[in-house]
Amino acid sequence: MPNPPKPAAKAQHTDGLPSLGVRLRHARKVAGLTLKQVAHTAGCSESLISKLENDAASPSLAMLHRLAMALGSNVSELTSEDWVSAEPVLRAGARQVSRFAKGGKAGYIDLERITHPQKGGLLQADIHLVAPGMVSEVIEHVGEEMGYLIEGTLELTLGGATYRLNAGDSFHFPSNVPHGYRNVGTEVARILWVNTPATF
Structure with a gap:
């Protein structure tokens, strides 16, 4: 008798933006930018950038877009857990x-x-x-x-x-x-x- 199909795995819900502060700081340093330069380009205060890099605040989606542009990056690079994968298939319920x-x-x-x-x-x-x-x-x-x-x-x-x-x-x-x-x-x-x- 064939085995019953396995139930689909639950989606991996990341409530918020995992390790965003570390990624922001890393992207800024790789780009060779100061807090002041990023704040000026993104249209916000140095204080906010500092809080974001220390995970003391969460940016809005619009602010995240502006930060990504200021850092020469994109939101995906700043927030995803896996940047590259050799597996072409993403299973239902496991995304x-x-x-x-x-x-x-x-x-x-x-x-x-x-x-x-x-x-x-x-x-x-x-x-x-x-x-x-x-x-x-x-x-x-x-x-x-x-x-x-x-x-x-x-x-x-x-x-x-x-x-x-x-x-x-x-x-x-x-x-x-x-x-x-x-x-x-x-x-x-x-x-x-x-x-x-x-x-x-």
């Missing part, structure tokens, strides 16, 4: 999930990685898990993005325009357009989100 926003008692925005983050990689894809009522920050950066709403209801803002998306709808836009989203439904929205170059 890294990172929490990028919290709100209220149960609000959150999680990113489930479906591509291996790699230095110099050109493509990145995640599944965004957005709790009802959660709103992302509006960001803009270099690149191009596309997405597909797997389930739920989403309000996508691109520049001055807003679009209501339902499961099965897709989108595509240049990343230099200010963009953000809001879950306007009553269930968790799941969005397959692909962008190039890798920025998260």
Whole structure:
């Protein structure tokens, strides 16, 4: 009699940004930059950079983007546990999930990685898990993005325009357009989100 299939492993949830302070400090030193230089480029105080490097504060997603740009890096390099992998397959239920926003008692925005983050990689894809009522920050950066709403209801803002998306709808836009989203439904929205170059 064949053995029953094994249950899928739970996703490895990293509640926050593991070892971010160490990675920020390392990236700054490799780039040969002072706290003042990074703070000036990222548009924040030296005090905040110092707190971030000592894990005494957590940056917003928009701030993380600015820091990555100031350091000549990207968010993926600063936050992922494994930068390079020879294994091309990421199994369902065993992918890294990172929490990028919290709100209220149960609000959150999680990113489930479906591509291996790699230095110099050109493509990145995640599944965004957005709790009802959660709103992302509006960001803009270099690149191009596309997405597909797997389930739920989403309000996508691109520049001055807003679009209501339902499961099965897709989108595509240049990343230099200010963009953000809001879950306007009553269930968790799941969005397959692909962008190039890798920025998260």
